[in-house]
Amino acid sequence: MILRLATWNINSVRLRLPLVKQFVAAYRPDVLCLQETKCPNELFPHGELAELGLAYVETHGEKGYNGVAVLSRVPIARVMAEDLDASGHTRHLAVRLEAPAIQPVLHNFYVPAGGDIPDPEANPKFRQKLDYLQAMRRWLERPEMADNGPMILTGDLNVAPLETDVWSHKQMLKVVSHTPIEVDHLTAVQESRPWVDVVRRFIPPEEKLYTWWSYRARDWRASDRGRRLDHIWTSPELEERTKGIEVVKDARGWEKPSDHVPVILDIDLG
Template sequence: MISVASWNINSVRLRLPLVTRFLAEQAPDILCLQEIKCQESQFPHHAFADLGYNHIVIHGQKGYHGVATVSRIPIREVSRHDWQANGEARHVGVELLGPEAGALAGMVLENVYVPAGGDEPDRTINPKFGQKLDFLERMTRWAEAIDRPTLIVGDFNIAPLESDVWSHKQLLKVVSHTPIEVETLARFRDAHGWADLGRQFIPDPARYYSWWSYRSADWRANDRGRRLDHMWASPDLARQSTGHRVLEDARGWMQPSDHVPLITEFAS
């Protein structure tokens, strides 16, 4: 078995104790981090190496955004797409290498941080919302040309299903669950026939959240969550998946991220 995890950590240096705890307790083979908020030279390589994660690929920038993929399995960087079209560090793609990858050798793992999109779901008054939709459209055109097993994970910043949010009715006009975002994400899904691994193992309409706002005084009691984080696989790769889980307890750790990790296991 090979396990892949994804987590918007909201500053890897600030929350390094949480990341090392997660790696020590859950021991995924690969961890994709989003919103690392640092440049490559500032990334805490040593902390990951000490836990056996010696293969690290980073696309970072100073203070904002940034993605990193850390692995116990050999990997090599294969792409950095600027789907935002403004130079922000929001994507990195790697290929799994060698016998340690087993049946997943040659698989491409895409780590992405989709823009949040601002507060108003109207691109005429909120340019950030338009940038988000355009980002997804560029991803869609890219997905149409995929010709090898691919897993794309990360913070998509969209909760597409009614059961992905605490209140479908109240969030219909809130960025992350608006109909135009859901439709745009569906076009991306259909461009490659992606399988939504989370919903493959936690079928709709079961409750499934990965994010709770910092504004909620008691996130667990109020439970006003949204599923903003995703792991989607090429159809053939999806058939190799054997399990998927959400580590909700991480939202209650000391100085937590507002997101929690997702983990998917694959037969190797």
Template sequence: MPLTIATWNINSVRLRIEAVARFVDSHRPDVLCLQETKCMDGQFPLADVKKMGFDHVAIHGQKGYHGVAIFSRHALKDVDRRGFCDKADARHIAVTLADGPAAGTRIHNFYVPAGGDEPDPAINPKFAHKLAFLDEMEAWDGLRVADGPTRSILVGDLNIAPLEHDVWSSKQLAKVVSHTPLERRRLTEVARAGGWLDMMRELTPEPEKLYTWWSYRSPDWAAADKGRRLDHVWVSPSLAPAMRGFEVVRGARGWDRPSDHAPVVARLDF
């Protein structure tokens, strides 16, 4: 039986709740993971989410910044909200699907720090925070999925485009935060340490370009197409046979008051 899981950095769920509803109506994901929800748990628009058909919701928010959420048509259990780098940032939430075709599957939703503008941890605390966050991801036993039959999915805005063709020009962006050699190497090491498969690249190998983000600073973003693949779907090796396809819903980037990220929808068959 199929399961569709979507990930989207929404850049304020209250501001863009109508866009969320539009996306859900057109693509009908079974599970939707949002990042950068930017609201406290008590302010979350849960009534609107229920109207979309999601009876099961797990949220981890804070005032004005960050925030992650998981909406599901299937029951959830074992909700975990992990802190990183001794900060109270709401950047992670995990759940296990309790019923449906993928019952028992663990889902992690991440919003990795962006890292600021200067790719030097000695002078930029935001970049140092990003690297420390990746260090903790790599060291966490809860993200090690290579051995055994464990079924796990990791999605989110990881704020790094790790491969050459994940950006419009690898050469021109080599010193730009999100595609520096150090970040690319560190994210690859996180995935390797955990045993994760990059589902998008497993199904669409390089040199095909893949983008999920286009800057607000580019009014002609569609024509220029200077994008980056910052949003990811990773799966445990046990789910490799289940991978069926994915879609970057690029059209959503052109909606009224858009997020600068497009939703990514992954399809698996259990």
């Protein structure tokens, strides 16, 4: 069974529901992980998404901020939704994909953005981001996590770790999302399993790759000052089962777009 999994920071699922419909119709994901849904659970548009074939839905949301959701054509079972930094924010949701053979646990994360000033003493939002990444690493390192079997971790991790994940490594070193301390923290999270960055398995690390372009750009495509903030990782036993990756750059040019674009993984679950 080749399963198509997509991740997308939608920046308000109700506001951009037409874009979700457009994406699902064009790319036919079996599982769609959304971040920054900005929607409490009771107002999530279950019915309209079920009409697209995404009949299985799990949400973890709040009014106006944050929020994550997993929509699926295959049955899913909710596993957990963790408040890793005790902030009360809805930033994590895990489900088990009930595929016929391999049934990995899928973790969907929305890591704090961190504000504009890369100084944890001067900027509480940046301190929160670093604390969250540290808590995420500790949580994933727990021995009981190994008992979950194969896992996939995806979402808007709000860090562009490689030099080729930003438009200018030199100019971005002091910009939140690519500072050395953030990269170190995300690397520690990745090494907690260790996790495989399967996007870079198919798109070489030497190649520039972005999934986010600022709303501030007058012409985002012409300037192309992007960052790769959206990631898909797998536990090592799933690496060889990954079959392909696609970053849907054109979605940044759709009407009333999110500033992020979908990232798609095709994976063989037997």
